[in-house]
Amino acid sequence: MATLEIKDLHVSVVTDEAPKEILKGVDLTIKAGETHAIMGPNGSGKSTLSYAVAGHPKYTVTSGSVTLDGEDVLEMSVDERARAGLFLAMQYPVEVPGVSMSNFLRTAATAVRGEAPNLRHWVKEVKGAMSELDIDPTFAERSVNEGFSGGEKKRHEILQLGLLQPKIAILDETDSGLDVDALRVVSEGVNRYKASGEVGVMLITHYTRILKYISPDFVHVFANGRIVESGGPELADVLENEGYVKYTGSAEAAKV
Amino acid sequence: MAVSTEAQHGLSDHSHGAGAAIPVSSRADHFASFDVDAFEVPGGREEIWRFTPMKRLANLHDGAPATGSASVEVKAAEGVAVETVQRGDARLGVAGTPSDRIAAQAWSSFTDGTLLTVGKNAEITDPTLVTVTGAGVGQVAYGHLQIRTELFSKAVVVIDHRGSGAYADNVEFVVGDGSHLTVISVQDWADDAVHVSSHHASLGRDATFRHTAITLGGDVVRLTPTVTYTGKGGDAELNGLYFADHGQHLEHRTFIDHAVSNCRSNVVYKGALQGEGAHTVWIGDVLIRAAAEGTETYELNRNLVLTDGARADSVPNLEIETGEIVSAGHASATGRFDDEQLFYLQARGIPEDQARRLVVRGFFHEILLKITVPEVRERLEAAIEAELEAVGV
Numbered sequence: 337m338a339t340l341e342i343k344d345l346h347v348s349v350v351t352d353e354a355p356k357e358i359l360k361g362v363d364l365t366i367k368a369g370e371t372h373a374i375m376g377p378n379g380s381g382k383s384t385l386s387y388a389v390a391g392h393p394k395y396t397v398t399s400g401s402v403t404l405d406g407e408d409v410l411e412m413s414v415d416e417r418a419r420a421g422l423f424l425a426m427q428y429p430v431e432v433p434g435v436s437m438s439n440f441l442r443t444a445a446t447a448v449r450g451e452a453p454n455l456r457h458w459v460k461e462v463k464g465a466m467s468e469l470d471i472d473p474t475f476a477e478r479s480v481n482e483g484f485s486g487g488e489k490k491r492h493e494i495l496q497l498g499l500l501q502p503k504i505a506i507l508d509e510t511d512s513g514l515d516v517d518a519l520r521v522v523s524e525g526v527n528r529y530k531a532s533g534e535v536g537v538m539l540i541t542h543y544t545r546i547l548k549y550i551s552p553d554f555v556h557v558f559a560n561g562r563i564v565e566s567g568g569p570e571l572a573d574v575l576e577n578e579g580y581v582k583y584t585g586s587a588e589a590a591k592v
Numbered sequence: 593m594a595v596s597t598e599a600q601h602g603l604s605d606h607s608h609g610a611g612a613a614i615p616v617s618s619r620a621d622h623f624a625s626f627d628v629d630a631f632e633v634p635g636g637r638e639e640i641w642r643f644t645p646m647k648r649l650a651n652l653h654d655g656a657p658a659t660g661s662a663s664v665e666v667k668a669a670e671g672v673a674v675e676t677v678q679r680g681d682a683r684l685g686v687a688g689t690p691s692d693r694i695a696a697q698a699w700s701s702f703t704d705g706t707l708l709t710v711g712k713n714a715e716i717t718d719p720t721l722v723t724v725t726g727a728g729v730g731q732v733a734y735g736h737l738q739i740r741t742e743l744f745s746k747a748v749v750v751i752d753h754r755g756s757g758a759y760a761d762n763v764e765f766v767v768g769d770g771s772h773l774t775v776i777s778v779q780d781w782a783d784d785a786v787h788v789s790s791h792h793a794s795l796g797r798d799a800t801f802r803h804t805a806i807t808l809g810g811d812v813v814r815l816t817p818t819v820t821y822t823g824k825g826g827d828a829e830l831n832g833l834y835f836a837d838h839g840q841h842l843e844h845r846t847f848i849d850h851a852v853s854n855c856r857s858n859v860v861y862k863g864a865l866q867g868e869g870a871h872t873v874w875i876g877d878v879l880i881r882a883a884a885e886g887t888e889t890y891e892l893n894r895n896l897v898l899t900d901g902a903r904a905d906s907v908p909n910l911e912i913e914t915g916e917i918v919s920a921g922h923a924s925a926t927g928r929f930d931d932e933q934l935f936y937l938q939a940r941g942i943p944e945d946q947a948r949r950l951v952v953r954g955f956f957h958e959i960l961l962k963i964t965v966p967e968v969r970e971r972l973e974a975a976i977e978a979e980l981e982a983v984g985v
Contacts, residue, residue, distance in 0.1 A: 444940035500940065
């Protein structure tokens with residue numbers, strides 16, 4: 337059973353001036369079969385949490401620990417973390433000109449699975465996964481994310497999630513910028529992924545809208561670099577009605 | 593008229609650094625002559641030589657006599673006529689006049705030239721392969737090659753440079769009315785080689801010219817492709833790919849001379865550099881003369897600096913003497929690896945070295961895609977992989 341354990345995590349970002357502390361002691365444990373929604377106002381550090389766990393070089397962990405099934409994640413390189421079973425669906429997926437989506441997916445699957453997938457099965461697998469997400473097959477020959485719309489990029493993040501089958505998936509505002517149809521398609525993709533009950537999901541979002549499609553087991557309110565309140569799904573309803581004002585002192589809607 | 597200005601005039605990602613990019617005089621005033629003595633021996637401070645390491649030119653610029661000859665082997669596709677010709681041949685020298693001393697020296701010094709002719713209406717899909725092998729270590733050789741495509745013909749020619757020694761030459765492309773010539777010039781020299789080459793393309797009415805320069809090997813390579821138009825509707829694309837290692841100097845100087853109306857040109861050069869002292873230079877001159885109304889032109893240079901100690905110079909120059917054009921623009925950017933791209937690939941489990949290779953391969957992809965001869969493309973892909981292996985990128 338996969339477990340991601342984040343303990344007292346402090347993270348700074350290097351700016352032009354001095355390093356700035358963004359995460360100020362995050363504690364969170366995500367077990368297989370659980371979906372944790374992390375909700376909070378803009379600038380609270382939600383995305384930093386996702387990037388720090390994935391190992392983005394811009395962020396420095398100053399103290400605390402992150403382990404996956406007891407293994408020290410912070411000691412691992414970015415690609416080692418991914419091969420260990422962590423996945424980050426990014427808010428702003430990066431364009432890689434000249435590298436076709438199909439080449440990229442196959443290279444990633446080979447790395448994560450430890451061997452090249454059987455070509456015939458692989459082609460079928462990718463085709464099936466693309467059609468489930470309403471992705472036109474021609475995207476396979478396009479450069480990674482290049483010229484994709486916001487919605488197309490998010491669908492491809494979830495496509496990768498489905499193909500790479502990580503133990504723990506972190507979805508960083510996957511819902512932002514999606515229309516209702518795209519949100520439904522993307523959410524269904526996430527639900528298919530978690531259907532096995534053997535994976536854990538950290539769902540980072542600003543809005544409660546996506547929680548109508550993906551039901552969380554736990555809801556955490558993130559403010560000023562840490563989790564300030566945790567509860568069950570009912571906490572999302574409270575946020576929907578009251579916003580984040582209680583946590584930030586300023587009015588910011590948590591609903592769509 | 594629309595002048596597109598992605599990345600120009602101080603708006604963006606290249607700078608006309610050190611006042612260098614603004615020509616002291618119009619490109620139209622550049623001197624050209626077949627007479628080597630009409631040129632002064634360059635010292636290296638001249639605008640057209642200032643990036644070139646003169647000391648490493650084996651005195652090609654200072655009258656070095658030929659001590660040997662390069663071997664030129666032609667595997668002609670059926671329908672391509674091959675002749676050996678001498679300087680007095682009236683067909684030679686029509687595509688352009690030498691515009692620097694080494695080009696004039698090569699014109700004055702070659703003994704046997706090679707001439708390929710594709711006859712009227714002949715459409716030849718098989719590539720013709722011209723292999724030029726240097727005269728050997730410490731030797732100096734001069735050469736001349738001309739490729740003519742007559743009315744409505746079509747051909748593909750690969751010019752493959754290899755071996756050792758110093759070699760200067762002029763290569764002429766006489767692209768006849770309505771004809772279509774694709775050229776791939778590969779500079780895959782041995783480590784000691786010095787190659788200074790002027791390519792002169794003259795495009796007839798409605799002629800199409802596709803030129804791809806691939807420069808990988810050699811100590812110093814300086815390639816100057818020039819395009820002129822003699823009739824309306826000419827369409828030229830110059831593509832380039834170069835990969836400079838430790839100590840290599842690879843210089844490409846493209847010049848598109850739009851003197852005729854309704855012609856088109858597009859220049860895309862991409863380079864990667866790695867290792868101490870690796871130096872690349874790209875100078876992209878485009879001149880739209882007053883008569884060249886309806887011109888459409890764009891030029892782009894991108895450089896990927898893979899390690900410390902390498903230097904890429906990139907200077908686009910666009911001179912426009914008429915406002916009645918379709919579009920004109922240029923872009924130039926030199927940078928290091930994009931960390932975000934690496935992060936993204938690594939976050940999908942791809943190890944760093946493999947991720948870097950994917951990014952470089954992707955960077956060159958658009959140029960390699962234009963190489964329609966599969967054997968050549970595969971060989972170049974392998975050569976680029978080998979370059980990357982060498983530095984452990």
